[in-house]
Amino acid sequence: MINVESIVERIREIIDDENTKQLKEVLNGYHAADLADIFAELSSNERLSCFNLLEDEKASDLLEYLPAQLQVELLGVIDQELASKLIAKMPHDEVADVLGDMEEDESEQYLDKLPHKFSSEVRELMTYNEESAGGIMNPVVLTVSAESDVKDVLETIRIKAEKDNLDLYYVYVVDKQDHLLGVVSLRKLLTSPVRLKITEIMIRDIVKLHVDDRQDYIADEFMKYQFNALPVVDLYNRLKGIVTWDDVQDIVEEETTEEIYTSSGIATEMVEDEDDILTGNIFHAVKARTPWLFITLIGEFIAVNVANHFNHTLEILPVIAIFMPLLAGLGGNIGTQSITLMVRGLSTGQVTLKSAFHHIMRESVIGLLIGSLFGILVMAVTWGWHHHVGLGIVVGLSMAINMTCATLIGTLTPFVLKKMKVDPAIASGPVIATTIDVIGLFIYFSFATAYIIQLKG
Amino acid sequence: MINVESIVERIREIIDDENTKQLKEVLNGYHAADLADIFAELSSNERLSCFNLLEDEKASDLLEYLPAQLQVELLGVIDQELASKLIAKMPHDEVADVLGDMEEDESEQYLDKLPHKFSSEVRELMTYNEESAGGIMNPVVLTVSAESDVKDVLETIRIKAEKDNLDLYYVYVVDKQDHLLGVVSLRKLLTSPVRLKITEIMIRDIVKLHVDDRQDYIADEFMKYQFNALPVVDLYNRLKGIVTWDDVQDIVEEETTEEIYTSSGIATEMVEDEDDILTGNIFHAVKARTPWLFITLIGEFIAVNVANHFNHTLEILPVIAIFMPLLAGLGGNIGTQSITLMVRGLSTGQVTLKSAFHHIMRESVIGLLIGSLFGILVMAVTWGWHHHVGLGIVVGLSMAINMTCATLIGTLTPFVLKKMKVDPAIASGPVIATTIDVIGLFIYFSFATAYIIQLKG
Numbered sequence: 001m002i003n004v005e006s007i008v009e010r011i012r013e014i015i016d017d018e019n020t021k022q023l024k025e026v027l028n029g030y031h032a033a034d035l036a037d038i039f040a041e042l043s044s045n046e047r048l049s050c051f052n053l054l055e056d057e058k059a060s061d062l063l064e065y066l067p068a069q070l071q072v073e074l075l076g077v078i079d080q081e082l083a084s085k086l087i088a089k090m091p092h093d094e095v096a097d098v099l100g101d102m103e104e105d106e107s108e109q110y111l112d113k114l115p116h117k118f119s120s121e122v123r124e125l126m127t128y129n130e131e132s133a134g135g136i137m138n139p140v141v142l143t144v145s146a147e148s149d150v151k152d153v154l155e156t157i158r159i160k161a162e163k164d165n166l167d168l169y170y171v172y173v174v175d176k177q178d179h180l181l182g183v184v185s186l187r188k189l190l191t192s193p194v195r196l197k198i199t200e201i202m203i204r205d206i207v208k209l210h211v212d213d214r215q216d217y218i219a220d221e222f223m224k225y226q227f228n229a230l231p232v233v234d235l236y237n238r239l240k241g242i243v244t245w246d247d248v249q250d251i252v253e254e255e256t257t258e259e260i261y262t263s264s265g266i267a268t269e270m271v272e273d274e275d276d277i278l279t280g281n282i283f284h285a286v287k288a289r290t291p292w293l294f295i296t297l298i299g300e301f302i303a304v305n306v307a308n309h310f311n312h313t314l315e316i317l318p319v320i321a322i323f324m325p326l327l328a329g330l331g332g333n334i335g336t337q338s339i340t341l342m343v344r345g346l347s348t349g350q351v352t353l354k355s356a357f358h359h360i361m362r363e364s365v366i367g368l369l370i371g372s373l374f375g376i377l378v379m380a381v382t383w384g385w386h387h388h389v390g391l392g393i394v395v396g397l398s399m400a401i402n403m404t405c406a407t408l409i410g411t412l413t414p415f416v417l418k419k420m421k422v423d424p425a426i427a428s429g430p431v432i433a434t435t436i437d438v439i440g441l442f443i444y445f446s447f448a449t450a451y452i453i454q455l456k457g
Numbered sequence: 458m459i460n461v462e463s464i465v466e467r468i469r470e471i472i473d474d475e476n477t478k479q480l481k482e483v484l485n486g487y488h489a490a491d492l493a494d495i496f497a498e499l500s501s502n503e504r505l506s507c508f509n510l511l512e513d514e515k516a517s518d519l520l521e522y523l524p525a526q527l528q529v530e531l532l533g534v535i536d537q538e539l540a541s542k543l544i545a546k547m548p549h550d551e552v553a554d555v556l557g558d559m560e561e562d563e564s565e566q567y568l569d570k571l572p573h574k575f576s577s578e579v580r581e582l583m584t585y586n587e588e589s590a591g592g593i594m595n596p597v598v599l600t601v602s603a604e605s606d607v608k609d610v611l612e613t614i615r616i617k618a619e620k621d622n623l624d625l626y627y628v629y630v631v632d633k634q635d636h637l638l639g640v641v642s643l644r645k646l647l648t649s650p651v652r653l654k655i656t657e658i659m660i661r662d663i664v665k666l667h668v669d670d671r672q673d674y675i676a677d678e679f680m681k682y683q684f685n686a687l688p689v690v691d692l693y694n695r696l697k698g699i700v701t702w703d704d705v706q707d708i709v710e711e712e713t714t715e716e717i718y719t720s721s722g723i724a725t726e727m728v729e730d731e732d733d734i735l736t737g738n739i740f741h742a743v744k745a746r747t748p749w750l751f752i753t754l755i756g757e758f759i760a761v762n763v764a765n766h767f768n769h770t771l772e773i774l775p776v777i778a779i780f781m782p783l784l785a786g787l788g789g790n791i792g793t794q795s796i797t798l799m800v801r802g803l804s805t806g807q808v809t810l811k812s813a814f815h816h817i818m819r820e821s822v823i824g825l826l827i828g829s830l831f832g833i834l835v836m837a838v839t840w841g842w843h844h845h846v847g848l849g850i851v852v853g854l855s856m857a858i859n860m861t862c863a864t865l866i867g868t869l870t871p872f873v874l875k876k877m878k879v880d881p882a883i884a885s886g887p888v889i890a891t892t893i894d895v896i897g898l899f900i901y902f903s904f905a906t907a908y909i910i911q912l913k914g
Contacts, residue, residue, distance in 0.1 A: 029662075033682045037681075154647065158647060158648050168644040186625065187625040190611065190614045190615060190618060190625070191614065205486075222706075223710075224490045224494075225488065226703040228685060228702070245685070245702050246683040249680060249683070252706075253680075256713050257801055260717065260720075261797065263797075264793045264797035265790055265793070265794060266794055277798065278808070279807070279819075282819065282822060282826070285819075285823050286823055286826055289791070289794050289823070290827060290830070293790055293791060293831065296787055296790050297783075297787060297834065300782055300783040300787065301783065301838065303783065304779050304782065307778065307782065311776065311779065314778055315775050318771040318775050319771075321764065321771055321775070321778030321781065322761050322768065322771070323761055324778065324782060325757055325760040325894050325898060326754075326757040326761050329753055329757040329890065329891060329894055330750060330754060332789070332890070333722055333886065333887055334746070334750060336722070336886070337721055337722060337723055340717060340718065340720075340721035341718075344714055344718070348714065351735070362736075362739065365739060366743055366746070369739070369743055370743055370746060370747060370750065373747075374754060429790065433789070434786060437782050
């Protein structure tokens with residue numbers, strides 16, 4: 001990997017020296033992905049002057065690797081003729097994404113400048129939901145007719161692949177109405193006798209996507225079959241485009257982020273654009289963060305009520321109050337560990353509803369072991385500190401039982417939610433922590449009360 | 458996607474009917490990835506009888522898709538001659554993984570039965586660290602000499618690709634000592650005049666991996682450059698193998714799991730095999746889960762100490778104790794949201810140290826907004842419930858300040874850790890929750906004490 005910082009420093013030196021020729025040489029020498037890293041560190045002015053020194057090919061490659069915000073920034077400041085030329089060199093799906101991030105009148109200006117066929121294909125892409133196969137796919141696919149033989153197909157590739165900037169993984173065989181009939185891998189093509197009919201070597205049982213398939217489904221299909229690309233068809237099995245593995249990389253990253261957000265009680269479904277939660281409009285961020293906090297508030301008021309129920313005990317032995325955070329903290333943590341293990345396991349497939357019983361038993365044993373260990377520790381410390389055997393036993397015993405219960409709740413809940421067809425990730429955060437708080441307090445105060453009654457008796 | 462449950466049901470019916478011919482036809486009709494899902498649901502006996510009905514090609518494909526545990530199970534029970542034959546059809550890197558999961562004497566038996574060249578290549582793979590490029594790569598690569606022209610290369614592909622079960626993404630150009638000189642994409646190859654020298658169309662600035670590169674680095678390189686495959690070289694730039702994008706899918710999933718585990722206070726570095734935490738030896742699981750719980754214990758004892766410091770206040774106004782879980786719960790939750798956003802952002806690159814200040818300011822505003830909202834809510838509820846204005850103000854004000862502080866701590870800590878070159882993910886769990894507990898209690902009890910003093914005065 002390149003050292004971006006030192007390269008940026010060097011580029012700034014060359015800019016200061018006003019040595020345009022050297023700067024041009026240096027910049028064009030980098031891979032577009034490296035340039036994207038470098039450009040992210042430059043100031044807007046530096047970016048513009050550097051961008052203007054790039055060769056067209058490099059510049060359009062770089063645009064693909066840049067984050068949306070910088071794409072729009074650069075296309076907005078460079079010469080519009082040049083911008084249109086660069087856009088026309090990018091893959092259709094990338095162009096649809098870039099233009100989709102612009103204001104509508106601005107994107108229309110670009111679309112008007114693009115070759116008609118190109119712009120109408122991009123326009124069609126922009127009509128699909130951004131998170132569906134239609135919105136993700138590249139509509140330019142290498143298709144051949146069922147009548148071709150291997151030699152014809154190789155010839156077609158030679159002519160078309162370079163011209164149309166094609167993603168080349170498979171060749172798709174279609175009839176005159178573009179209905180998808182079969183697929184041939186490049187490897188099969190290259191290793192087959194040139195006179196064979198393409199229909200003799202094509203695979204007819206095709207794994208394919210539908211234009212309306214959602215991105216989580218698409219990611220699952222790719223992860224499962226491990227293809228480089230999957231064809232996308234419409235309702236009538238007409239080939240509309242392909243989704244490639246690099247599109248899926250982005251989806252997987254997005255889905256993981258969503259899973260992680262949900263797990264920590266951020267309601268992603270409350271905002272249209274997830275990026276708003278991290279960087280956009282502050283009120284959108286508040287909207288996504290408040291719902292689960294509000295549910296926690298209600299839950300914790302129940303906990304307050306439980307504690308209030310035992311106010312008599314608190315008045316007699318106020319010192320028991322100071323151990324409340326200890327119990328809640330450790331119960332919450334061990335419970336969170338169990339939830340995390342189950343939710344992630346369910347998401348990767350390592351844990352299934354079938355194995356639920358096994359995991360519940362296993363986690364219970366682990367909870368009991370760790371709970372006992374920490375119970376004894378806490379009992380010893382409390383006893384040694386307050387010189388109060390009874391208090392030590394109450395706190396230690398509550399700790400052991402509380403941690404075991406927390407493990408059990410943390411393990412059970414994701415399975416129950418999964419069974420109810422609710423996303424188990426929502427269990428991880430607020431709800432469980434609050435439940436554990438309520439139950440933990442109840443256990444603790446019950447023991448404390450029993451202890452006080454026994455003291456009096 | 459197929460409906461595994463209903464297919465398994467149907468297969469069981471056919472097994473009961475003892476209709477072997479139909480069973481064979483049905484099983485061989487599925488894609489190997491689908492079969493893997495189906496096999497996971499079958500019993501060991503059913504698995505064995507079904508496996509024996511698969512065609513060799515399908516059986517070795519299926520082995521690739523099965524989880525390690527089932528691979529070893531099946532290879533252990535089927536005829537050893539057949540097992541060796543199937544293994545020889547699998548890609549080298551998969552074979553090294555399967556054999557690596559067996560006992561050594563068992564894997565030696567298989568290695569002895571394999572063709573000599575194959576087994577010695579697999580043996581070499583097994584010497585590399587499983588998490589390095591050497592351990593992940595497939596050593597069988599399509600190489601051509603620098604003297605070839607395009608036609609020669611196409612001819613080489615025709616002969617070699619089928620025979621050696623080659624992953625075909627790029628063609629690598631090497632000298633007589635296997636030093637990597639350049640790389641040509643299949644697309645470039647197919648669209649170039651057949652008489653051109655390969656050196657005229659190859660790319661010389663090659664992005665490559667070193668055999669010792671670690672898997673997180675490999676994943677980053679793939680995510681950045683979005684290649685289908687990267688060549689792996691040794692210290693002397695000799696080509697040793699390639700890593701393909703489907704290997705990287707597995708790495709990314711593993712790395713994400715590690716990130717999520719770390720975030721919830723599970724110490725993955727305490728165990729050799731991460732799977733142990735979820736399914737393996739119970740004592741390994743305990744070992745991974747205890748360290749951060751222990752640190753929480755120490756932290757919460759500090760919280761207990763803070764509370765104990767104010768025992769005088771608690772004795773005068775025991776009711777303040779019952780609001781402790783409310784404050785800790787909401788502070789913990791909003792803090793966790795901020796940590797999650799920063800840690801995930803740092804991991805995907807959406808957040809950088811450069812943008813730290815912006816995020817700290819933004820999160821503070823969000824914390825202040827949500828904190829004020831919840832402070833007012835809590836004040837109103839407490840006042841209405843206990844008919845005690847003073848208590849309402851103390852609880853509400855503490856809530857507002859506590860939530861704002863929690864947001865700030867949750868945002869700051871990941872940046873501080875990142876700056877100190879510590880994995881920010883470890884911040885997410887126990888440490889922060891405990892810190893927030895301690896600070897929250899201190900704020901709350903300070904207000905309560907001030908209130909009591911003011912009442913007396």
